[in-house]
Amino acid sequence: MTNLYDDDFYRWLQQQAQLLCERRFSELDLDNLVEEIQSLARAEVRTIEDAICSIIKYRLLKALMPEARQRWCWDSRISEHQSTLLTWIESSPSLKPRLLEMCKEEREYAERQAADELQRLGYAGDEMLKQITVSARDVFGGWYIDGLEVLNEE
Template sequence: MLTQSTTEKLYNQDFCLWIETTVQQLELKQFETIDWENLIEEIKDLSGSQKRALESLLSRLLEHLLKIGYWKSEYQHNYNHWKGEIRAFRKQIKKLLKVSPSLRPYLEDIFEECYQDAREIVADLTALSLDTFPMSPIASLEQVLDENWLPKTCTGL
């Protein structure tokens, strides 16, 4: 039989096995052998992981919206690729919000910061001036997530 000390060591030696062992201990209600400290830390990290994923997806979505709207020299060559990436990021964000609706306020909180990050990244990638991109977000969060919305500037090219 495993002891709490043994499962604590297992955490550092084989994370996957530690998870499987911890799940089995929980299912069997062997609470005295559970590595509670690491289990609590891992549960806390799950929320942070979802937040980091959401932030990354939103930033990438905004980057592609800026590319499709402002990178005129690459527009014709990359339009379909960018449009596909935009759709994929939107779907991934919606799926994440579906399983964790409580993340919606977090998405709203990080929207402006993600937009500013996207501006800087796209300016670096495209060699366009940062001033090419508006200081304020090019759309509301709702529009950015709307599967039928694309920046107006891309339609006028």
């Protein structure tokens, strides 16, 4: 007997959706369905963490590379990732309480990525990365963290 989940994932998804729509719950592939839902939740968190990491990395690079051309490039990338981040936060507001923790956790990864970028570009100064402050306000741009809420500054 072949397993549709392993043989044709798209078809399996369509089948599971159809079974749900028809409320034929006893026919659902519950083990794999639970696994996929949990995987979606992890991916949601990872997307937010990746955006936070990228913003911190570009903030660090911007602080160490004052050239106007590079600053514009970093600003553009920061803005792009902030837009992505805020879109994901709006679609998953239950993750708001974890945002400050995510910022702290992603700082180390961002420093490593910034150090690699500095080395690739031929710049010294990666030892200075730990001394640069990147606040929640820097990460969220026009939005900021106040306690556990993401607020819009207007």
